[in-house]
Amino acid sequence: xxxxxxxxxxxxxxxxxxxxxxxxxxxxxxxxxxxxxxxxxxxxxxxxxxxxxxxxxxxxxxxxxxxxxxxxxxxxxxxxxxxxxxxxxxxxxxxxxxxxxxxxxxxxxxxxxxxxxxxxxxxxxxxxxxxxxxxxxxxxxxxxxxxxxxxxxxxxxxxxxxxxxxxxxxxxxxxxxxxxxxxxxxxxxxxxxxxxxxxxxxxxxxxxxxxxxxxxxxxxxxxxxxxxxxxxxxxxxxxxxxxxxxxxxxxxxxxxxxxxxxxxxxxxxxxxxxxxxxxxxxxxxxxxxxxxxxxxxxxxxxxxxxxxxxxxxxxxxxxxxxxxxxxxxxxxxxxxxxxxxxxxxxxxxxxxxxxxxxxxxxxxxxxxxxxxxxxxxxxxxxxxxxxxxxxxxxxxxxxxxxxxxxxxxxxxxxxxxxxxxxxxxxxxxxxxxxxxxxxxxxxxxxxxxxxxxxxxxxxxxxxxxxxxxxxxxxx
Amino acid sequence: xxxxxxxxxxxxxxxxxxxxxxxxxxxxxxxxxxxxxxxxxxxxxxxxxxxxxxxxxxxxxxxxxxxxxxxxxxxxxxxxxxxxxxxxxxxxxxxxxxxxxxxxxxxxxxxxxxxxxxxxxxxxxxxxxxxxxxxxxxxxxxxxxxxxxxxxxxxxxxxxxxxxxxxxxxxxxxxxxxxxxxxxxxxxxxxxxxxxxxxxxxxxxxxxxxxxxxxxxxxxxxxxxxxxxxxxxxxxxxxxxxxxxxxxxxxxxxxxxxxxxxxxxxxxxxxxxxxxxxxxxxxxxxxxxxxxxxxxxxxxxxxxxxxxxxxxxxxxxxxxxxxxxxxxxxxxxxxxxxxxxxxxxxxxxxxxxxxxxxxxxxxxxxxxxxxxxxxxxxxxxxxxxxxxxxxxxxxxxxxxxxxxxxxxxxxxxxxxxxxxxxxxxxxxxxxxxxxxxxxxxxxxxxxxxxxxxxxxxxxxxxxxxxxxxxxxxxxxxxxxxxxxx
Numbered sequence: 023x024x025x026x027x028x029x030x031x032x033x034x035x036x037x038x039x040x041x042x043x044x045x046x047x048x049x050x051x052x053x054x055x056x057x058x059x060x061x062x063x064x065x066x067x068x069x070x071x072x073x074x075x076x077x078x079x080x081x082x083x084x085x086x087x088x089x090x091x092x093x094x095x096x097x098x099x100x101x102x103x104x105x106x107x108x109x110x111x112x113x114x115x116x117x118x119x120x121x122x123x124x125x126x127x128x129x130x131x132x133x134x135x136x137x138x139x140x141x142x143x144x145x146x147x148x149x150x151x152x153x154x155x156x157x158x159x160x161x162x163x164x165x166x167x168x169x170x171x172x173x174x175x176x177x178x179x180x181x182x183x184x185x186x187x188x189x190x191x192x193x194x195x196x197x198x199x200x201x202x203x204x205x206x207x208x209x210x211x212x213x214x215x216x217x218x219x220x221x222x223x224x225x226x227x228x229x230x231x232x233x234x235x236x237x238x239x240x241x242x243x244x245x246x247x248x249x250x251x252x253x254x255x256x257x258x259x260x261x262x263x264x265x266x267x268x269x270x271x272x273x274x275x276x277x278x279x280x281x282x283x284x285x286x287x288x289x290x291x292x293x294x295x296x297x298x299x300x301x302x303x304x305x306x307x308x309x310x311x312x313x314x315x316x317x318x319x320x321x322x323x324x325x326x327x328x329x330x331x332x333x334x335x336x337x338x339x340x341x342x343x344x345x346x347x348x349x350x351x352x353x354x355x356x357x358x359x360x361x362x363x364x365x366x367x368x369x370x371x372x373x374x375x376x377x378x379x380x381x382x383x384x385x386x387x388x389x390x391x392x393x394x395x396x397x398x399x400x401x402x403x404x405x406x407x408x409x410x411x412x413x414x415x416x417x418x419x420x421x422x423x424x425x426x427x428x429x430x431x432x433x434x435x436x437x438x439x440x441x442x443x444x445x446x447x448x449x450x451x452x453x454x455x456x457x458x459x460x461x462x463x464x465x466x467x468x469x470x471x472x473x474x475x476x477x478x479x480x481x482x483x484x485x486x487x488x489x490x491x492x493x494x495x496x497x
Numbered sequence: 498x499x500x501x502x503x504x505x506x507x508x509x510x511x512x513x514x515x516x517x518x519x520x521x522x523x524x525x526x527x528x529x530x531x532x533x534x535x536x537x538x539x540x541x542x543x544x545x546x547x548x549x550x551x552x553x554x555x556x557x558x559x560x561x562x563x564x565x566x567x568x569x570x571x572x573x574x575x576x577x578x579x580x581x582x583x584x585x586x587x588x589x590x591x592x593x594x595x596x597x598x599x600x601x602x603x604x605x606x607x608x609x610x611x612x613x614x615x616x617x618x619x620x621x622x623x624x625x626x627x628x629x630x631x632x633x634x635x636x637x638x639x640x641x642x643x644x645x646x647x648x649x650x651x652x653x654x655x656x657x658x659x660x661x662x663x664x665x666x667x668x669x670x671x672x673x674x675x676x677x678x679x680x681x682x683x684x685x686x687x688x689x690x691x692x693x694x695x696x697x698x699x700x701x702x703x704x705x706x707x708x709x710x711x712x713x714x715x716x717x718x719x720x721x722x723x724x725x726x727x728x729x730x731x732x733x734x735x736x737x738x739x740x741x742x743x744x745x746x747x748x749x750x751x752x753x754x755x756x757x758x759x760x761x762x763x764x765x766x767x768x769x770x771x772x773x774x775x776x777x778x779x780x781x782x783x784x785x786x787x788x789x790x791x792x793x794x795x796x797x798x799x800x801x802x803x804x805x806x807x808x809x810x811x812x813x814x815x816x817x818x819x820x821x822x823x824x825x826x827x828x829x830x831x832x833x834x835x836x837x838x839x840x841x842x843x844x845x846x847x848x849x850x851x852x853x854x855x856x857x858x859x860x861x862x863x864x865x866x867x868x869x870x871x872x873x874x875x876x877x878x879x880x881x882x883x884x885x886x887x888x889x890x891x892x893x894x895x896x897x898x899x900x901x902x903x904x905x906x907x908x909x910x911x912x913x914x915x916x917x918x919x920x921x922x923x924x925x926x927x928x929x930x931x932x933x934x935x936x937x938x939x940x941x942x943x944x945x946x947x948x949x950x951x952x953x954x955x956x957x958x959x960x961x962x963x964x965x966x967x968x969x970x971x972x973x974x975x976x977x978x979x980x981x982x
Binding site: 298 | 699701815
C-alpha cells in the first residue's frame with residue numbers, strides 16, 4: 023500500500039519583548055534561577071496580571087506579515103492544569119478568539135513552491151522550567167521563563183513530507199526573526215516546534231489518527247523525528263496495528279519517538295475567560311501604526327532582487343534567508359553597482375569565511391560597504407579576482423579599508439603598460455624555448471608564458487592585458 | 498472615646514488632644530480585653546501597631562497629616578500586608594507572611610492610618626457566618642451565641658464591639674453588607690473597579706470588591722476617600738477622576754426617588770426585618786423621599802448564577818495554593834500528584850473544597866455551556882434589570898439579609914440554607930453595582946437589622962448621602978452591645 027504523510031505544525035515563538043507578558047520582569051535568557059521572577063511571576067496570593075502591549079504589537083506584526091485576519095477584540099482565557107513550573111495553576115492563553123486567524127506562508131521545496139495556510143496564532147505566557155538533573159531525588163523549579171510572552175502559531179495539516187515541514191518551519195523562522203518579533207534562538211528555546219503527524223493510504227480523504235511530537239528545538243530533529251514517526255506509523259499499520267492518539271517525545275540520542283501520554287490522560291483544561299484581564303481591542307489606528315513600522319517582507323524583497331538586480335531565483339531565495347543577509351546584499355550591491363558579483367562574493371567567499379568562523383552575517387568583520395568597494399575595485403580594473411581575495415583577507419583581519427589595504431600591501435593590478443611590457447620582454451627573453459614551441463604551433467606554450475608573466479608581476483598584472491601584449495609580441 | 502466618629506477622632510488628633518499612639522494603645526487594650534471572647538482578630542502585632550502610630554504622630558507634628566492620619570484601622574486578613582501573617586482564614590496560608598502590601602493597605606499606610614491587626618474571616622472569603630475560618634468562628638458582639646455573618650465577620654464584629662474605629666472588608670456576594678447588617682454597623686461595597694484588587698487574595702475576581710466598614714455612613718465616606726483610586730497593577734481598576742465621597746452627605750433628600758424591588762419583600766423575608774425596613778422607608782419619606790415600585794425579576798436567579806460563576810473563578814484562583822512555593826504543604830507524600838492531593842485535602846476546609854469542586858465541574862468539558870455560559874447570560878439579564886430600574890429611581894432599597902444573625906452551628910450543615918443569606922446582596926455583585934448596609938433596628942432577640950441600598954454605577958456619594966441623612970434622624974448605628982460598653 024502507498025501511504026501519504028500529513029503534517030501540521032504548532033510553533034511556540036518567544037516574543038522579543040524586554041519584559042514579560044503580564045509583569046515587568048526581564049525576559050533575558052540565562053540569568054541565575056528565579057532572579058527574574060517577580061511576585062506576579064511566582065503567583066503570590068493577591069497579585070494580578072497586567073498586559074504588556076508590546077506582546078500584542080508583535081502578534082499584530084505577525085498577522086499583518088502573513089496576510090491574516092486580526093481579531094479586533096481579544097480575550098485571554100485561563101488554561102487550568104497543575105504542574106510545579108506553572109505557578110498560578112493555570113496558563114493565560116487565548117482559546118476562542120486568537121488574535122491572528124488565517125494567513126499563509128510560501129515555502130520552496132526543491133523546484134516547487136507551495137503555500138501553507140495557517141489556522142491561527144495566539145498569545146500566551148510561557149511556563150517556568152523544571153530542572154530534574156541537578157537535584158538528587160528532587161526537582162528544581164526555575165521561574166525565570168514563567169510569563170515570557172509566546173505566540174503559538176498553528177498551521178493547517180497541509181505538509182506532506184518532513185522536507186515540507188522543515189521548509190515551512192524555516193520559512194516561519196525567517197519571517198519571525200525578519201519582522202523582529204522573535205530572536206529565533208532555538209538552543210535557548212525561543213522557537214520550539216510541535217509536529218502533528220499522521221499517515222493515510224494515498225487517495226483516502228479522511229486523516230489518519232495523529233500523534234503529536236512535542237518540543238523539537240532544531241530543524242534537524244524536526245526532520246528526524248517526523249521521518250521516524252512516519253516509518254513507525256506505517257509499520258504499525260502494515261503490521262495490522264492501530265494508531266492511538268498520543269503525545270510523544272523525540273529522543274535525539276536514539277532517533278526515536280516514545281509516548282509521553284495517551285488521549286486518555288489528556289487534561290480537561292477547563293478554559294474560561296480570565297476575569298483579571300479586560301478584552302484587548304485593536305483599533306485601526308494601532309494596526310496602521312504597526313503596519314507602517316513593518317520592514318519589507320522576505321517575499322517582496324525576493325521578487326525585487328530578481329527584478330531590480332537580475333540575480334537568479336535561487337540566489338534571491340538564498341539572499342533573503344534572513345533580513346540581515348538581505349540588507350547586507352542590498353548595501354553591497356548598491357555600493358559596487360555590481361549586484362551579481364556582490365551575490366557571488368556573499369554566497370561564496372564571505373559565506374565560507376563566516377561559516378568557518380561560526381559567525382552570523384550580523385557579525386561579519388567585513389562590512390557590506392567594504393565588500394561593495396572591493397567589488398567596485400575589481401570592476402574598475404584596480405584588482406584582479408585573485409588580488410581581490412587577498413584584499414578580502416585583509417578586510418577580514420580588519421586591517422583597514424579597501425584602498426588602504428591595496429596600497430599598504432601593494433596589491434594594485436599593474437596598469438602601467440610600459441612596466442608590463444618590460445616584464446613581458448624579460449619573460450620572452452628568458453623563455454626562448456617556450457617562444458619557439460609556441461611558434462611551432464604548441465598553443466600550450468602560450469599559457470606557460472602568461473603564467474610566467476603573472477608570476478614575474480607577482481600577480482598584479484592584468485591577465486587580459488598580458489594576453490594582448492604577448493599575442494602582439496609573438497604575432 | 499469608643500463612641501467617637503472618625504472625623505471627631507481625626508480632629509482630636511489634629512488638635513493634639515490625643516496622640517495616635519495613645520489612641521492605638523487604648524484600642525489594643527480593648528482588643529486584649531474583648532477579643533478572646535469574640536475572636537475577631539487572627540493576627541495582632543501591638544509593637545508594629547504602635548510603631549505605625551508613632552509614625553503617624555510624627556506626620557501630625559510635622560504638619561503633614563491627612564484627614565484621617567493617626568486614626569487606627571483593622572484590616573481583613575485577605576489583604577496582603579508586608580511583614581504580617583496573611584492567612585485568608587485558611588490553614589493553607591497559616592504560615593504565609595506576605596512580602597508586599599496590597600494596594601488598599603498602601604493607601605491606608607500613605608494616609609497615616611496605623612493597622613490594629615488582621616481580622617478573622619471565612620476561609621478564602623467563602624461563607625456567610627465566619628464559621629469556615631481555620632482560626633475558629635467569630636462571635637457576634639450582640640450575642641456570642643450568634644454568628645457575626647461573613648465573610649468579613651471579624652471586621653464587622655471588631656467594629657461593632659468598638660475594638661477598632663473602622664475596618665476594611667471585601668464583598669464578593671455580600672461579605673461586607675451581610676456581616677455589617679448582622680453586627681449593626683455600616684458597610685459599603687463600591688462599584689466594581691473603584692478599589693484596586695491588587696494584593697487582595699482573590700476569591701472570584703469578577704465579583705470581589707473591597708470596601709469600608711465602620712459605625713456610620715460618614716465614616717465610610719471618609720474611608721472610601723482613602724481606598725479608591727486607579728491602580729495600574731489591576732487591569733480591572735477604573736481610571737477616573739478622584740472624587741470626595743463626603744461631598745453630598747448633608748444634601749437634603751427632597752425629591753429622592755427610592756426604588757423598592759418587590760422581589761426583595763417577598764417570601765422568605767423575616768417579619769421583623771420587613772417591619773424594620775418598612776419603618777426606615779417611612780423615615781425616608783419624612784425626609785422628602787418618594788417611593789417607587791420596581792421589579793428585578795431576574796435577581797431571583799442570582800443565587801444559582803452566583804454559585805456557578807463564583808466557584809468557577811475560585812476553582813482557578815485557588816489553584817496556586819499547591820504546596821510548591823509557599824503556604825502549607827502536606828508533611829508526607831509519595832509523588833507529585835500525591836503532594837498536590839494531600840496538601841489541598843489537608844490545607845483547605847470543607848466549604849472551600851466544595852466550591853472548588855463545583856467550580857471545576859461547571860467549567861468541565863461538556864458542562865461549560867450549560868452552566869458557565871448560561872450563568873453569564875443571566876448575569877447580563879440581572880444587570881439589565883438594574884439598568885432599567887435606575888431609569889425610574891435614584892437608589893434601590895431593601896433588606897440586606899432575609900433575617901438577623903443565626904446561632905453558631907445552626908446552618909453550618911446546610912450549605913443551601915446558608916447561601917440563601919446572600920439572596921439580596923448577590924445581585925449587586927453580579928451587576929458590579931455599589932451596595933451598602935446600614936443599621937435600621939433590632940429584632941425581638943436584640944439582634945441588629947440591616948437596611949440595604951443599591952445605587953447606580955459610581956453613585957456612592959449619593960448612597961452615602963441617603964444613609965447619612967437617615968443616620969442623622971436615627972441612632973441605630975450609634976448603639977453598642979450592652980455588656981461591651
